[in-house]
Amino acid sequence: xxxxxxxxxxxxxxxxxxxxxxxxxxxxxxxxxxxxxxxxxxxxxxxxxxxxxxxxxxxxxxxxxxxxxxxxxxxxxxxxxxxxxxxxxxxxxxxxxxxxxxxxxxxxxxxxxxxxxxxxxxxxxxxxxxxxxxxxxxxxxxxxxxxxxxxxxxxxxxxxxxxxxxxxxxxxxxxxxxxxxxxxxxxxxxxxxxxxxxxxxxxxxxxxxxxxxxxxxxxxxxxxxxxxxxxxxxxxxx
Ligand code: ADP
Ligand code: MG
Numbered sequence: 532x533x534x535x536x537x538x539x540x541x542x543x544x545x546x547x548x549x550x551x552x553x554x555x556x557x558x559x560x561x562x563x564x565x566x567x568x569x570x571x572x573x574x575x576x577x578x579x580x581x582x583x584x585x586x587x588x589x590x591x592x593x594x595x596x597x598x599x600x601x602x603x604x605x606x607x608x609x610x611x612x613x614x615x616x617x618x619x620x621x622x623x624x625x626x627x628x629x630x631x632x633x634x635x636x637x638x639x640x641x642x643x644x645x646x647x648x649x650x651x652x653x654x655x656x657x658x659x660x661x662x663x664x665x666x667x668x669x670x671x672x673x674x675x676x677x678x679x680x681x682x683x684x685x686x687x688x689x690x691x692x693x694x695x696x697x698x699x700x701x702x703x704x705x706x707x708x709x710x711x712x713x714x715x716x717x718x719x720x721x722x723x724x725x726x727x728x729x730x731x732x733x734x735x736x737x738x739x740x741x742x743x744x745x746x747x748x749x750x751x752x753x754x755x756x757x758x759x760x761x762x763x764x765x766x767x768x769x
Contacts (some may be wrong), residue, residue, distance in 0.1 A: 532560040532596050532692065532724065533582060539590035540577060551577045552588065553747040559726065561692065564719040566625035566755070567728045569744035575728040576697055578718055578744065582726065583695045584608040596692070613642060617686030617694045621701035623678040625670040625685075631657060631677075632666040635684040642689065655685040660714065676707035683714055693724040700734055712737045732759065 538555040541548040551574045559565055563721040569575050580586035581593065584600065595611065603611070625634045636653035644652075657663045660680040670678055679699060686694055696715065701710035712734060719725040727738060736740045741758040743751035750757060 534594040537591035566738035573744040574747040617691035619696035621698035
């Protein structure tokens with residue numbers, strides 16, 4: 532459902548430009564759970580932002596659900612984002628003065644859903660995240676893992692086909708990270724495509740497929756069981 536061909540992107544730099552994506556070819560099908568791995572600066576967030584229509588690209592083709600995404604207006608991009616895509620970020624991006632329920636409900640406000648319906652659906656979604664008993668809490672009253680559950684509820688509330696998560700466990704301890712990965716696995720099992728950017732091998736190993744970026748180029752793309760194949764001496768993911 533997502534197809535990238537020869538995608539290139541540069542950022543302007545004093546006296547020239549910095550190439551960040553250098554010809555990305557990538558197909559991701561409906562229902563996949565994919566990790567995009569790579570060291571800091573390799574272009575992971577840039578690639579995710581292109582996939583999520585948060586940022587444009589300079590060259591190549593991007594086909595989302597059969598539609599050419601080149602040259603979309605900001606308004607069209609916003610419509611595709613709200614129709615197809617949900618976002619989860621390392622820093623949660625919750626609104627500090629709104630409750631968990633209000634944060635989870637927010638995308639429905641922009642879709643002009645009635646207040647009553649927004650609250651009902653947000654409460655259901657918080658329930659699925661095991662967070663209904665925290666609906667009235669402000670983000671400052673929640674742990675990191677709880678904040679990320681609220682953020683995932685917010686991402687899911689518009690029934691997206693794809694969840695794009697940029698280092699969703701980057702601010703969490705390892706136990707909480709595992710719990711958040713279990714939540715994202717359940718999301719995936721409901722049929723939603725999940726794409727997770729991470730630089731941590733143990734997070735990537737929990738996805739079905741691993742794409743490795745280096746300097747804006749895909750250097751590896753395979754099943755995580757193959758990418759993280761135990762070596763002869765029994766070492767785990769590297
Ligand atoms: P990653 O997420 O893998 O750490 P990024 O995609 O954020 O990498 O960044 C890739 C490269 O692009 C880095 O060299 C970074 O400094 C540069 N970069 C990212 N965003 C911008 C921007 N908005 N303007 C200029 N350069 C950027
Ligand atoms: Mg990044």
